[in-house]
Amino acid sequence: MLFDPTRAAGLSRLNDFAPKAGRAYAANRNADIPGHPHVSMLSPYLRHRLITEDEVLGHVLSEHTPDAAQKFIQEVYWRTYWKGWLEMRPSVWTTYRAGVNQAWNRVQTESGLRSEFEAACRGETEIECFNHWAQELVSKGYIHNHARMWFASIWIFTLRLPWELGADFFLRHLLDGDPASNTLGWRWVAGLQTPGKTYLARHSNIAKFTEGRFRPDPSDLAAHAPPVDGMPNPDRTDLPGGDDWDKNARSGLLLTEDDLAPEFLFDDGFSPLVMAAMTCASARSQLAVADPVLSFTEGAITSTLERLQDRLADIRETPFTPEDTAGIVDWAVEHDLTHLVTPYAPVGPAAEALDVLESKLKDVGIALKRPQRSYDRRAWPNATAGFFKFKDKIPKFLRDINSVET
Numbered sequence: 283m284l285f286d287p288t289r290a291a292g293l294s295r296l297n298d299f300a301p302k303a304g305r306a307y308a309a310n311r312n313a314d315i316p317g318h319p320h321v322s323m324l325s326p327y328l329r330h331r332l333i334t335e336d337e338v339l340g341h342v343l344s345e346h347t348p349d350a351a352q353k354f355i356q357e358v359y360w361r362t363y364w365k366g367w368l369e370m371r372p373s374v375w376t377t378y379r380a381g382v383n384q385a386w387n388r389v390q391t392e393s394g395l396r397s398e399f400e401a402a403c404r405g406e407t408e409i410e411c412f413n414h415w416a417q418e419l420v421s422k423g424y425i426h427n428h429a430r431m432w433f434a435s436i437w438i439f440t441l442r443l444p445w446e447l448g449a450d451f452f453l454r455h456l457l458d459g460d461p462a463s464n465t466l467g468w469r470w471v472a473g474l475q476t477p478g479k480t481y482l483a484r485h486s487n488i489a490k491f492t493e494g495r496f497r498p499d500p501s502d503l504a505a506h507a508p509p510v511d512g513m514p515n516p517d518r519t520d521l522p523g524g525d526d527w528d529k530n531a532r533s534g535l536l537l538t539e540d541d542l543a544p545e546f547l548f549d550d551g552f553s554p555l556v557m558a559a560m561t562c563a564s565a566r567s568q569l570a571v572a573d574p575v576l577s578f579t580e581g582a583i584t585s586t587l588e589r590l591q592d593r594l595a596d597i598r599e600t601p602f603t604p605e606d607t608a609g610i611v612d613w614a615v616e617h618d619l620t621h622l623v624t625p626y627a628p629v630g631p632a633a634e635a636l637d638v639l640e641s642k643l644k645d646v647g648i649a650l651k652r653p654q655r656s657y658d659r660r661a662w663p664n665a666t667a668g669f670f671k672f673k674d675k676i677p678k679f680l681r682d683i684n685s686v687e688t
């Protein structure tokens with residue numbers, strides 16, 4: 283297994299990578315070569331917060347100066363920036379979901395589009411490198427970040443397939459599939475995120491950064507990348523506030539795959555009576571989510587519950603699903619809870635399920651509380667414009683990590 287879904291495996295990978303996170307990473311990070319030795323491959327662990335951004339940044343900075351590790355540090359903060367940006371513009375996610383539905387309806391009714399879409403998903407096009415990445419994604423649940431950009435560009439501008447279906451294909455197969463990074467990354471390639479700015483996959487760039495493994499003929503790739511028509515960036519909305527609650531109340535802890543490191547709550551004095559989890563990976567798409575994604579997510583939740591057994595005697599070992607919110611309510615009532623606490627889930631399937639659950643809990647007099655990490659509270663309000671303005675705040679974020687307990 284390429285990725286073992288445990289916190290221990292994430293920490294081990296971090297320990298192995300941290301010495302290489304400085305200038306060596308900056309020089310080689312764009313190379314897509316077998317085994318991906320020049321990148322951290324920590325994203326599945328960060329996406330589910332089996333390990334946290336604070337931990338990764340702190341470990342890297344124990345090995346390198348901020349200047350030497352700035353490229354890697356920026357990559358960590360790109361994911362944070364995307365989350366904050368989408369939190370203030372949640373309609374982009376709901377519009378993307380509607381776009382997937384519309385595109386899927388077209389696939390079902392347009393035979394030509396259906397055959398082209400299915401060939402792309404199987405990696406059976408006339409473009410060798412694209413086929414390799416499609417098959418690597420399906421078999422491994424992971425492809426290099428640079429390959430993701432090439433793949434998205436070829437999908438949109440060469441194969442001329444709906445970008446929403448490509449984003450959905452990624453989200454169904456990537457172990458690190460993140461609603462914010464994935465949706466906004468595809469919008470960026472398509473010219474929607476930064477209006478008019480698209481990303482064009484070039485044969486010379488692919489040949490260079492795959493070290494000659496792939497040499498597509500220039501005629502195989504689109505020569506131009508005109509922006510795709512679509513929803514412009516909406517106005518910002520206010521970020522949700524952090525939830526406070528009486529930590530002496532009869533409370534339970536509910537985990538989702540968006541944050542599997544609840545120790546920050548325990549460190550803040552929270553002592554839940556009972557604990558359970560809800561897995562929402564199957565809700566990433568209306569299409570079938572890949573088995574490796576479901577297995578990794580379920581394994582990550584199971585390993586987390588096992589890790590926390592010394593904290594709580596009463597842990598429900600079988601995760602709930604979004605379809606069983608009534609079961610969560612019954613479980614909370616059975617234990618006579620007044621509050622159910624869950625680490626804040628950003629825009630995506632888990633947040634949608636929690637919105638439904640919150641309404642049902644309210645009907646029986648139980649409050650759902652969603653406390654945010656200080657890491658997110660510090661960074662997200664700065665995702666108001668482009669990344670480069672956000673990037674200017676990174677030195678302050680790093681100072682705060684050392685001075686503020688998370």
